[in-house]
Amino acid sequence: MAELHIIGQIVGASGFPENSLFCKWGVHTGGAWRLLSGLKEGQTQVDLPQIGDMAYWSHPIDLHYATKGLQGWPKLHLQVWHQDSFGRCQLYGYGYCHVPSSPGHHRISCVTWRPLGSWQEQLAQIFVGGGPQLRSPDLIYSGADRYRLHTEAMGTVELELGIIMRHFDKYGVDS
């Protein structure tokens, strides 16, 4: 019976090797949560900054959830991709963060990492691009299998989210 509004934007990304970036994003929740309105996943446009390092998307996020419990708080998953001048897309990073649980305006920096292959694959990646990707991004959430991954640190995605919570205090939730 409690409701949560997530209203904000994916501002942009910086710190990646190349700059022509786009982002695929999605919000993942537990079973007790129900999406009342809004799109819970999407893809931004490709942005190529002329000056500076940060690629700006300003992609809107506007979600309205209803929930029966606190478990399964919404989590945001991001995939940053690079599109080169030939139109090929390669993965530049995965990022995961929780949606804040306190009401107000939050500026979130979500860091990203990219899976690494063997040294042959890394060599090929320098010349041709590409690289290993996760078979299904959802296996991250199970948590148990992450230790098998070998990754490298990539850039950071900036988000601004405004959180509005309704009726949570009626059920004794203090946040």
Add this chain to the structure above:
Amino acid sequence: MADCWNTDTGEAVYRSRDAVKNLKIKVRIERVTSTAALSQHLQQEVLSQQDRGAIELETLTSQGQTGDNEEELVVGWQEKLFSQYEMELFQNESACQTPLDRQYHTEVKALNRAKGRRNHRIFTYTDHDRYTNCLPFHQLQHSTDLLTTTKSSPTFLAERMASVRHRRQDRRTMDCSIPKSRIINWEPTEEFVKNSHVVNNAMQTMHIMGDLGPSGRLGQKENESLLVTIKTDGTGTVIVKPDFNKGKEPYRIVTEGEKREVWRLTVENISTTMKPEEKDREQNMYKDLYVRHKDYLSSLVGQDFEMPPVGILRYLMNGEIVSAKGFEYDNLYIHFFMELPNNWSSLPFQSLSGVTQTCRTKTLGKENVAFFSYPFSFEAFYMSEKESEESIPQWPVLYFKVLSLDSWQCYRTEGYGYLLFPAMPGKHTITCHTWRPLQTGTVSALRRFFIGGSPELEDHSYVRIPGTFKGERLSRFGFCTETTGSVTFNLHCIQQAKSFVDAAMMKKRRQKVFDHLGGFSQQGAICTILEAFQRARRKMQEARESLPRDLVTTTSQLQIESSA
């Protein structure tokens, strides 16, 4: 006598949620001639004398004149009324080029076969006519009433402003729908560029014109003059230029040509207003709709919410391990686990430990940083027992260990650290610094460098307070460590307890730091509630005893319900 003219010919903006097709306007033009002025003057004199005598007067209204010197017409929205010129033009089929022209041709023929058109001098240009776009521009050419000297061409600004209002390109912006394909116009025309720089809705326009030529010589294109312009966009804004007279003086139109004649223009809004019953019905319908929508939304949401049992505090922490920086070697990973002190419990399937992925660092600024972005979620319950008030509650601790794995599959301990769960709910970004145990001497340093063994802690809780510690002073004398890097966590903490609800309902939010630290000073609130309940129960029992026997059975039912 001097007539007063209404010189306020600017546009008026009206807003209405009603459909624009209900708009009806009455337009009246009458020519100001000497005889007309005289007859009007006489009429006024007569009217002022009428109460004195019983002079019945047929005023000097000559029928022949009124037919041509005045006209009153009711015009609906986008109602096409033909002028004399258009009637003649659309009679021959050869003049018709577009389908619209052909449609007009059929209409004109039908009109000719029937009684003829109902308008005489007043006619309209609707949105579809090609004149609608360029009319104001023509008006500009004849804007001689601004200056005494005749300046033939309008200024640059006037030119631009005239065409700003009319956008014929995209007529479908009634609901601001954006086309899904062809979002970018790669070759815009100059007019498109000019119009797109102004944020403007597309308007549907209608011009009511008057043919103000001398009587008998109607149908000349030069004698047409613009009377009223009505514009609307799809969202309920109606712009009328000039505004309705509303009982004030009529507007004045001066014709061009050798004979500069003066005409009087009166515009009136005679759209049928809604009857009060209908208005009430509409309002009730809206109210009903909103109430139903609200009910629908709340039915989607549902009424229940999961709550912990009474007297138990649920602590929920969603967090992520963000990054680690400043460590000696590369390819770092973090191994962490949580420790729950006394009175804390967690669900059986709750995993209390985890390992992140191995991450190769990159250089950011002066340090090497590894990004983990590892989300975790943790839930624990605190049982509030009867205990002394002085004891500060113990919060769970997260112990972590940073390790590095190199290409030879050697593990090295990079650092130990701990994180105390925050007592205040909300968002916390915490950076924990780490250290690693050091053995003095070169042997251990060589070992660590070559084959990767390094001293490790047996009991991880040694990082904070060892579990085996009993006493008052913790001494770590003789323990040698080296400072290594730091790890950043993002934590979102939520606390939930039934007593928070009671505190809110009783409006007793005590803001003392200790209360917030405890989070269960609500314990005191629980006690007072229990006491109040006991008191009420005692009172009810006493009252029950004083009641006669036959009422006892019914009240006992009620009591069972209230104590449940």
